Amino acid sequence: MDDTQRLGVMHPQQGAVSMSAPENMIQQYNLQPTGQEPSEQRKQEIGDILQQIMTITDQSLDEAQARKHTLNCHRMKPALFSVLCEIKEKTVLSIRNSQEEEPPDPQLMRLDNMLIAEGVAGPEKGGGSSAAANATAAASGGQPDSAIEHSDYRAKLAQIRQIYHTELEKYEQACNEFTTHVVNLLREQSRTRPIAPKEIERMVGIIRKKFAAIEMQLKQSTCEAVMILRSRFLDARRKRRNFSKQATEVLNEYFYSHLSNPYPSEEAKEELARKCGITVSQVSNWFGNKRIRYKKNIGKAQEEANLYAAKTAAAAAAVGHDGQGGAAGYNLGSSQGGIGGQGSGMYMNLNGDNYQSSDNSATPLRSTAGSHGGSPPDIDRKPEDSVDSWTAGQPSLGGQTPLGFMHNMEGDGGEGYSHHEQEDIKRPMV
DNA sequence: ATACATGATTCAGG
DNA sequence: CCTGAATCATGTAT
Numbered sequence A: 001m002d003d004t005q006r007l008g009v010m011h012p013q014q015g016a017v018s019m020s021a022p023e024n025m026i027q028q029y030n031l032q033p034t035g036q037e038p039s040e041q042r043k044q045e046i047g048d049i050l051q052q053i054m055t056i057t058d059q060s061l062d063e064a065q066a067r068k069h070t071l072n073c074h075r076m077k078p079a080l081f082s083v084l085c086e087i088k089e090k091t092v093l094s095i096r097n098s099q100e101e102e103p104p105d106p107q108l109m110r111l112d113n114m115l116i117a118e119g120v121a122g123p124e125k126g127g128g129s130s131a132a133a134n135a136t137a138a139a140s141g142g143q144p145d146s147a148i149e150h151s152d153y154r155a156k157l158a159q160i161r162q163i164y165h166t167e168l169e170k171y172e173q174a175c176n177e178f179t180t181h182v183v184n185l186l187r188e189q190s191r192t193r194p195i196a197p198k199e200i201e202r203m204v205g206i207i208r209k210k211f212a213a214i215e216m217q218l219k220q221s222t223c224e225a226v227m228i229l230r231s232r233f234l235d236a237r238r239k240r241r242n243f244s245k246q247a248t249e250v251l252n253e254y255f256y257s258h259l260s261n262p263y264p265s266e267e268a269k270e271e272l273a274r275k276c277g278i279t280v281s282q283v284s285n286w287f288g289n290k291r292i293r294y295k296k297n298i299g300k301a302q303e304e305a306n307l308y309a310a311k312t313a314a315a316a317a318a319v320g321h322d323g324q325g326g327a328a329g330y331n332l333g334s335s336q337g338g339i340g341g342q343g344s345g346m347y348m349n350l351n352g353d354n355y356q357s358s359d360n361s362a363t364p365l366r367s368t369a370g371s372h373g374g375s376p377p378d379i380d381r382k383p384e385d386s387v388d389s390w391t392a393g394q395p396s397l398g399g400q401t402p403l404g405f406m407h408n409m410e411g412d413g414g415e416g417y418s419h420h421e422q423e424d425i426k427r428p429m430v
Numbered sequence B: 001a002t003a004c005a006t007g008a009t010t011c012a013g014g
Numbered sequence C: 001c002c003t004g005a006a007t008c009a010t011g012t013a014t
Helices: A002-007 A012-017 A021-031 A039-054 A061-073 A075-096 A108-118 A128-139 A151-189 A197-237 A245-257 A266-276 A280-296 A298-319 A343-351 A354-358 A367-371 A386-393 A401-410 A418-424
Strands: none
Touching: A012 A386, A021 A245, A108 A197, A108 A354, A245 A266, A245 A280, A266 A280, A354 A386
């Protein structure tokens, strides 16, 4: 603010009081044209001047106007004015030197970006809630219904947005008003003191900067408000929501149809994610949980497996020769037609190589056989041992031999369930 | 109210 | 970075 004070624009009255030397000279000269006397009289003059200054605010506008006029008309004015100009010139130069191009504030840019990302400072006004909804949906992992559940969030965000825009408008208006005021004032003053257009420009710049700082504060607090809102609602959003039945079905179908190697490739995950309306990482989560829980509770899993095997078989049958679609993973047809009750039959087929031949590129998969035999040009890029660890951990489904299964069950920390499961489980025979 | 199911997170290992 | 495993926290069925 020292710049503005130096130029005497922010506080016109103050400008009169703390007048710069040349101006003071003029005034002094005007008051005491004949004064070139020793100290006594000098003191008197100073006293007068002070008195005048003290009472300057009491003067009426007319008086001030008249005084200004006298000042302008004074015979010495042009000469003094030119001196003033010279001094000013130097000052301006020094100011210019001290001026540097400031780069856009990264902090401000961050705030702006965030506000836009959050849909607070978006380009459209009415669409604030929709932008917020988009952000909500994006952050929630693409679950379509999550956005609806958080109308509260959107409402609050819209509120913040509204306040933000109102305030912003207010600031803008105030800034413009003030700028106009100052510019007028400077123009007015330029009659009595030299003010270059550039100086006015500069002053406008300074004012804008000041208001920008205020704006930044507004943005900052808006960001904070949004962050608080987010943390409150977004955390709630992170609450577990069960996937839709259909989604679970799709996932299970894939899982059980790729039971020998339930590690979907990235492409497969994307496909599944798309089908289920969830994210790829949710698919990954699901498969991670599924694998571990499948292993932990084979008995139950088997029922499920049969269920899905039946479903898939039915689907395959319905589709007929066309091997496409979700049922494409494996081929049940070759075994006894026992769908449903006969777990063993299912598993045999699930486990075998049968499905592989009918497997298509849409669901790339590295088969157990493949991993043990040669190295097929598979698209899957699982950790080298993933298949082995999976098959090794399995009771028998992926294992090549029943013996291997027995050993694995003993060794692999089957946890408490193991012996119980062994009774329950209908073990496939290879 | 409780137990179980389930999606997400965390952590260690490779 | 992906995985298995353990765990958390919530949803759901009883």
